Amino acid sequence: MLAYIIQRIGQSALVLLIVGLVAFSMFRFVGDPIDNMLGQERTQEDIDRLRGQLGLDQPFVMQYVKFLGGAVQGNFGVSYRQGRPVSEILLERAPATLELAAVSGFLAISIGIGLGVFTAIRRNGITANVIMSASLIGVSLPTFLIGILLIYLFSVELGWLPSFGRGETVKIGNWSTGFLTETGLKALILPSITLGLYQMTLIMRLVRSEMLEVLRQDYIRFARARGLRERAVNFRHALKNTLVPVITVTGLQLGSIIAFAIITETVFQWPGVGLLFINAIQFVDIPVMAAYLMLISVMFVGINLIVDLLYFAIDPRLRVDRTGGH
Amino acid sequence: MTPTLSIHNLTVDIPTRHGTLRPVQDVSYDIAQGEILGVVGESGAGKSMAGNAVIGLLNPPAHIASGEIHLNGTRIDHLQGDDMRRLRGKHIGMVFQDPLTSLNPLLKIGDQLTETMLAHLDISQSDARKRAIAALEEVGIPGAAQRVDSYPHQFSGGMRQRVVIALALCAEPSLIIADEPTTALDVSVQAQIIALLKRLCRDRGTAVMLITHDMGVIAEAADRVAVMYAGQLAELGPVRDVLTVPLHPYTDGLMGSTPLASRGKARLHQIPGAMPRLDTLPDGCAFHPRCPRAQADCTRNPGPTLADAQGRAACFHPLLREDVA
Numbered sequence: 001m002l003a004y005i006i007q008r009i010g011q012s013a014l015v016l017l018i019v020g021l022v023a024f025s026m027f028r029f030v031g032d033p034i035d036n037m038l039g040q041e042r043t044q045e046d047i048d049r050l051r052g053q054l055g056l057d058q059p060f061v062m063q064y065v066k067f068l069g070g071a072v073q074g075n076f077g078v079s080y081r082q083g084r085p086v087s088e089i090l091l092e093r094a095p096a097t098l099e100l101a102a103v104s105g106f107l108a109i110s111i112g113i114g115l116g117v118f119t120a121i122r123r124n125g126i127t128a129n130v131i132m133s134a135s136l137i138g139v140s141l142p143t144f145l146i147g148i149l150l151i152y153l154f155s156v157e158l159g160w161l162p163s164f165g166r167g168e169t170v171k172i173g174n175w176s177t178g179f180l181t182e183t184g185l186k187a188l189i190l191p192s193i194t195l196g197l198y199q200m201t202l203i204m205r206l207v208r209s210e211m212l213e214v215l216r217q218d219y220i221r222f223a224r225a226r227g228l229r230e231r232a233v234n235f236r237h238a239l240k241n242t243l244v245p246v247i248t249v250t251g252l253q254l255g256s257i258i259a260f261a262i263i264t265e266t267v268f269q270w271p272g273v274g275l276l277f278i279n280a281i282q283f284v285d286i287p288v289m290a291a292y293l294m295l296i297s298v299m300f301v302g303i304n305l306i307v308d309l310l311y312f313a314i315d316p317r318l319r320v321d322r323t324g325g326h
Numbered sequence: 327m328t329p330t331l332s333i334h335n336l337t338v339d340i341p342t343r344h345g346t347l348r349p350v351q352d353v354s355y356d357i358a359q360g361e362i363l364g365v366v367g368e369s370g371a372g373k374s375m376a377g378n379a380v381i382g383l384l385n386p387p388a389h390i391a392s393g394e395i396h397l398n399g400t401r402i403d404h405l406q407g408d409d410m411r412r413l414r415g416k417h418i419g420m421v422f423q424d425p426l427t428s429l430n431p432l433l434k435i436g437d438q439l440t441e442t443m444l445a446h447l448d449i450s451q452s453d454a455r456k457r458a459i460a461a462l463e464e465v466g467i468p469g470a471a472q473r474v475d476s477y478p479h480q481f482s483g484g485m486r487q488r489v490v491i492a493l494a495l496c497a498e499p500s501l502i503i504a505d506e507p508t509t510a511l512d513v514s515v516q517a518q519i520i521a522l523l524k525r526l527c528r529d530r531g532t533a534v535m536l537i538t539h540d541m542g543v544i545a546e547a548a549d550r551v552a553v554m555y556a557g558q559l560a561e562l563g564p565v566r567d568v569l570t571v572p573l574h575p576y577t578d579g580l581m582g583s584t585p586l587a588s589r590g591k592a593r594l595h596q597i598p599g600a601m602p603r604l605d606t607l608p609d610g611c612a613f614h615p616r617c618p619r620a621q622a623d624c625t626r627n628p629g630p631t632l633a634d635a636q637g638r639a640a641c642f643h644p645l646l647r648e649d650v651a
């Protein structure tokens with residue numbers, strides 16, 4: 001078990017190295033940051049001096065190694081645009097994205113699993129069929145369109161909810177939270193629905209199909225034959241077995257919630273790391289872009305690792321320490 | 327005395343787009359307290375369907391179309407929902423064919439035992455656990471006090487079927503339906519499982535419907551035997567009589583031409599031809615296309631019933647005792 005974890009962490013580190021390399025080399029084609037940083041009246045001297053300062057005159061591999069060396073210490077260099085350490089900017093922006101992603105993820109998982117179970121148990125009911133049809137909208141509409149539709153309906157037409165920003169935030173240490181103010185909570189509603197809807201419908205459809213499969217198994221029949229209550233059969237026996245395969249997909253979906261936050265943050269002008277990244281692209285702010293991509297990959301890889309470990313927790317067949325003989 | 331189980335003219339229908347199929351037709355038999363009734367017949371004869379009808383687990387659209395089922399004198403075939411649920415496990419236990427798939431892989435066997443007892447008996451959690459350990463000991467699981475916290479995959483197939491039997495019996499039902507309980511097991515453990523089932527049911531006076539392919543199992547364990555063919559009863563009687571002196575040509579065919587002494591020790595003998603499909607049942611006696619004794623009147627409707635041969639075989643021209651003896 002310990003050997004397995006170490007092996008998985010090694011794999012994760014390798015993945016991160018490769019992602020970092022790909023991202024880093026891609027930026028060389030995005031454009032030349034010097035153009036943006038110096039005004040029109042620049043001399044070749046200015047350009048060379050700035051290149052030297054930023055380390056852009058060094059060979060590519062050296063730049064990458066330096067970047068990695070800094071990154072593992074949490075040092076991503078200085079933003080070309082803001083002239084401040086990237087790590088500082090990221091820390092400032094991270095709470096907005098993390099709170100948005102957490103609420104979206106929570107909505108996607110809880111409603112997704114709930115509706116999935118409901119539509120599986122009541123598979124012939126009218127409500128279940130309506131939900132299933134409606135869920136097609138969730139998987140087929142692009143995120144930005146959902147966001148715009150929600151803004152149109154709830155902000156423009158009804159005027160109930162704000163269409164942009166985080167509302168008022170409260171600072172707790174370095175963390176600025178929108179959970180503690182009314183405007184902050186209101187501001188979370190539309191973006192989190194926009195961001196989580198796709199994942200929610202995906203989880204719901206997956207839970208439904210897995211649960212229908214599980215309900216056909218012999219042990220469910222045997223549970224019924226033992227006279228267990230429907231509730232126990234559905235939740236204690238069927239749901240638990242349903243969740244084993246659902247965990248992987250859900251984990252990946254949580255990763256993509258953070259990645260896709262870029263679109264939602266743009267639509268709602270949400271001051272998180274996604275919006276930061278979009279602005280960084282416009283300015284060819286390489287340190288910020290690189291740090292963002294590394295951060296996203298760390299989260300993806302981390303979530304994958306957690307998913308793998310969850311398997312061990314939920315499925316006894318995978319545990320190596322077989323206590324009994326055969 | 328009232329029989330534990332009494333099935334009277336049971337008919338099960340499956341409506342389909344191309345008409346109604348009848349996997350069980352007009353089947354009647356009793357099982358007395360402590361008695362083991364063996365149910366044999368080729369695959370698809372309707373054995374499982376009849377068992378599922380009794381425990382109320384027919385998969386829709388299959389349903390009981392007519393007939394009555396009585397358990398300890400109480401009619402149960404019309405019970406619905408929670409009323410039927412309360413009966414299952416508590417009054418009727420069931421053992422399935424494949425112990426590898428019968429147990430929930432994610433729950434400890436102890437938890438599966440206690441949840442069953444707590445669903446039916448008014449006992450505390452800790453009492454249920456004590457009883458779970460006792461139940462495992464009774465079915466011969468060594469080190470039951472430790473193994474109660476094991477997961478199903480930590481047991482061999484034979485041991486798992488013992489666990490399944492413990493589960494079926496843990497709320498002390500008066501009837502057990504065992505649907506091919508040894509078919510999926512190693513030959514080496516089949517006899518042990520049958521012996522276990524037989525001992526436990528004798529001790530408790532539990533009635534058993536033992537569905538099987540194996541004539542050896544019938545000879546070993548059953549008191550009476552019901553032979554099914556194409557959804558109907560072909561022959562019904564005490565094992566001793568039916569196996570040694572079958573009256574129905576189908577039963578005789580199942581036994582094959584093995585000499586009397588070793589009869590009953592063999593698996594079902596292959597009879598030329600195949601059982602008709604439910605949507606193309608022949609007129610009259612369903613067995614006539616394969617029957618060596620068939621005569622012109624065998625195709626007449628209605629077909630033969632048990633009454634046509636001493637209340638034992640549904641046949642117009644049964645084997646005569648003299649033919650066999």
Ligand SMILES: Nc1ncnc2c1ncn2[C@@H]1O[C@H](COP(=O)(O)OP(=O)(O)O)[C@@H](O)[C@H]1O
Pocket residue numbers: 340347349367368369370371372373374375376604
């Ligand atoms: N859902 C179904 N639709 C149509 N026919 C079915 C269905 N389920 C079972 N049958 C038929 O019912 C008959 C009885 O099946 P079963 O009771 O399982 O036989 P046995 O247990 O004796 O092998 C078989 O001929 C089978 O093909």
Ligand code: SF4
Pocket residue numbers: 574575576611612613614615617618619620621624630640641642643644
């Ligand atoms: S009724 Fe006729 S066809 Fe049917 S088993 Fe008897 S002899 Fe054979």
Ligand SMILES: [Mg+2]
Pocket residue numbers: 373374375505
């Ligand atoms: Mg069967």
